[in-house]
Amino acid sequence: MESLVTANIKSRPTRTIISILAVGIGVTLMLIIGGITQGTLNDYLGRTMGVGADFILQPSGASIFYAFSSAALPIKLGDKLLEVPGVATVAPVLAKFSSADFGLVFGIDLASYNQLPGWLRIVSGVSRLEGDDVIVDELYAKSHGLRPGMPIIILYHKFVVSAVCRPGAAVRIFVSLKTLQEMNATPDKVSLMFIKAGPGMDVQKVFSDLKGKYPDLAIVRTSDPSLLLADTRMPGLKEFRFTIVLISMLLSFMVILLAMYTTIFERTREIGILKSLGASRGFIISMILRESVMISCLGVAFGTMTSALIREVIVTAFPTLQVAMSFVDILRGCALGMTGGTLGALYPAYKAARMDPVKALSYE
Amino acid sequence: MTIDGHAENTIETQDLTMVYRSGKVEVVALREINLSVRKGEFLAIMGPSGCGKSTLLHLLGGLIQPTGGKIVIDGTDISRLSDAERTAVRRRKIGYVFQRFNLLPTISARGNIELAKRIHGSGHSLSNGSGAVIDMLGLREKLGFRPTELSGGEQQRVAIARAVITQPAIILADEPTGSLDSRNSRAVLRVLQDLNEKLKQTIVMITHDAEAASVASRVVEMRDGQILSHPAHGAYEPEFEGLF
Numbered sequence A: 001m002e003s004l005v006t007a008n009i010k011s012r013p014t015r016t017i018i019s020i021l022a023v024g025i026g027v028t029l030m031l032i033i034g035g036i037t038q039g040t041l042n043d044y045l046g047r048t049m050g051v052g053a054d055f056i057l058q059p060s061g062a063s064i065f066y067a068f069s070s071a072a073l074p075i076k077l078g079d080k081l082l083e084v085p086g087v088a089t090v091a092p093v094l095a096k097f098s099s100a101d102f103g104l105v106f107g108i109d110l111a112s113y114n115q116l117p118g119w120l121r122i123v124s125g126v127s128r129l130e131g132d133d134v135i136v137d138e139l140y141a142k143s144h145g146l147r148p149g150m151p152i153i154i155l156y157h158k159f160v161v162s163a164v165c166r167p168g169a170a171v172r173i174f175v176s177l178k179t180l181q182e183m184n185a186t187p188d189k190v191s192l193m194f195i196k197a198g199p200g201m202d203v204q205k206v207f208s209d210l211k212g213k214y215p216d217l218a219i220v221r222t223s224d225p226s227l228l229l230a231d232t233r234m235p236g237l238k239e240f241r242f243t244i245v246l247i248s249m250l251l252s253f254m255v256i257l258l259a260m261y262t263t264i265f266e267r268t269r270e271i272g273i274l275k276s277l278g279a280s281r282g283f284i285i286s287m288i289l290r291e292s293v294m295i296s297c298l299g300v301a302f303g304t305m306t307s308a309l310i311r312e313v314i315v316t317a318f319p320t321l322q323v324a325m326s327f328v329d330i331l332r333g334c335a336l337g338m339t340g341g342t343l344g345a346l347y348p349a350y351k352a353a354r355m356d357p358v359k360a361l362s363y364e
Numbered sequence B: 001m002t003i004d005g006h007a008e009n010t011i012e013t014q015d016l017t018m019v020y021r022s023g024k025v026e027v028v029a030l031r032e033i034n035l036s037v038r039k040g041e042f043l044a045i046m047g048p049s050g051c052g053k054s055t056l057l058h059l060l061g062g063l064i065q066p067t068g069g070k071i072v073i074d075g076t077d078i079s080r081l082s083d084a085e086r087t088a089v090r091r092r093k094i095g096y097v098f099q100r101f102n103l104l105p106t107i108s109a110r111g112n113i114e115l116a117k118r119i120h121g122s123g124h125s126l127s128n129g130s131g132a133v134i135d136m137l138g139l140r141e142k143l144g145f146r147p148t149e150l151s152g153g154e155q156q157r158v159a160i161a162r163a164v165i166t167q168p169a170i171i172l173a174d175e176p177t178g179s180l181d182s183r184n185s186r187a188v189l190r191v192l193q194d195l196n197e198k199l200k201q202t203i204v205m206i207t208h209d210a211e212a213a214s215v216a217s218r219v220v221e222m223r224d225g226q227i228l229s230h231p232a233h234g235a236y237e238p239e240f241e242g243l244f
Helices: A004-013 A014-053 A076-083 A138-144 A177-184 A205-215 A239-266 A266-278 A281-315 A327-353 A357-361 B053-060 B083-093 B107-118 B131-136 B153-162 B182-198
Strands: A057-060 A088-097 A104-106 A122-125 A133-137 A153-155 A156-167 A173-176 A192-197 A218-221 B009-022 B023-039 B042-046 B070-074 B094-097 B170-174 B202-207 B218-223 B226-229
Touching: A004 A014, A014 A239, A014 A281, A014 A327, A057 A205, A057 B070, A057 B131, A076 A088, A088 A177, A088 B053, A088 B170, A104 A177, A133 A138, A133 A153, A138 A156, A156 A177, A173 A177, A192 A205, A205 A218, A239 A281, A239 A327, A239 B070, A266 A281, A266 A357, A281 A327, B009 B053, B009 B202, B023 B053, B023 B070, B023 B202, B023 B226, B042 B053, B042 B182, B053 B070, B053 B170, B053 B202, B094 B153, B107 B153, B131 B153, B131 B182, B153 B170, B153 B182, B170 B182, B182 B202
Parallel strands: A104 A173, A133 A156, B042 B202, B042 B218, B094 B170, B170 B202
Antiparallel strands: A057 A192, A057 A218, A088 A104, A088 A192, A122 A156, A133 A173, A153 A156, B009 B023, B009 B070, B218 B226
């Protein structure tokens, strides 16, 4: 049987294409921005756990985004932490966000940092962080064409690459803690401290002791990713994600609403004909909804393919940027695109179903 | 259910009244119309523009609700039914043929005819006993064409096929030859006559055209919302010739 829905979609190609594009853009927006957000979090999680510390200590209420945390911890706190029974290593870090590199720069004390299991494994150059030395990971070096001995501007400061380390470290750029403190005008202050318990120590007991001694500081166990990514440690992220989803859904909703609303006015006479044939309100509503579902389906397919393409482009052009796009993310994006599109058609469908058949038949 | 107790009546109206209201202004479109149409009868309703013919046809088809009186269609009083219930009656018992054909332009002739079956709930294709109607209307070779690819006469035959394919009790035809040239008009009237004579299809047709009305078995004339006459077949002489 010839489908009236398919025929209607084909008969208005411009409207159909614009609607498909709009739904697709909504889905793409959701998948790409959501993917970059999730990719950044996954990247953070992997790198943080890769440091191999048992605990991360930050000022109270600090964000997981280290760069958002002020340098509020006195570096001398590290010495006191070492006095807590069971604490073997404390590595103080000052984190700064480099907008030019779209990533973090860690100011570290190389000696204490290299005592952690995630120490910097040097693949070329000299393992040294003094003065204007900088150590970058292989991925960063490759994407910027860097080798040991080459100069590089970071945070408006000229550094010289002393070594290239393996990727997987906490960040991609490491400089001397002292240099970064001077650049930041926060001498003797750090953003966070990585803490490692001694071999064979009861990690939970060490954690309890630390919490007991420093109740006003934020101490998180790195063995639990859910704690690392707890909402309280990511202020605004939940709202940001919700806003992206809302905007994407609204885009699908508004475009389908407008397209179908215009369509039912164009088709007033056709709706009158259907009513004269005895078509129920349910039949007319179903017809409009099926049309919007079909357009939304095509839009979602277009959006998914576009997102996959954009993801490849981003990953190729910016190797340090992660775009997470799992099957579940894609399913969620499709479901939200479909929902937005279908909801957008409800009012026009209802309006069409309630049309006066006599007026509709005489519509010019 | 009948009003006058005559079991053979497919359509009966009793004191059927329709008043259109627009603010404080009232326009009486129909005044206490009493009309009976027997099963298998071909009734033509004639009258000048604005006399209430179309309103009467819309009421008989359940497209609008009367402000007074009763309408019994094939045993069901539709005058007090809800919109959904009247739609159901229309779907089961009535086929419409319009002056402007009113075919859906995006689908083929076959699609238009099948759509009526689908809405009616009697299948999705033309396979079930639909062939006789298609052949009778001479549409076998035209089913794949879209309405814009067909002549006016062919479009009207498709519209007639769409109206009769679900075997409704009544065909309501609103000026079915009004948009056709004389040759196509004669062809469409012949089709309607054939449907009435061969398939015993009850037909109510409104028309301005005395020649079109002449194919009906009975003609009534309307003026100012009232039925003027119930002349016997062949005895009709329109009183309003030259008014339009």
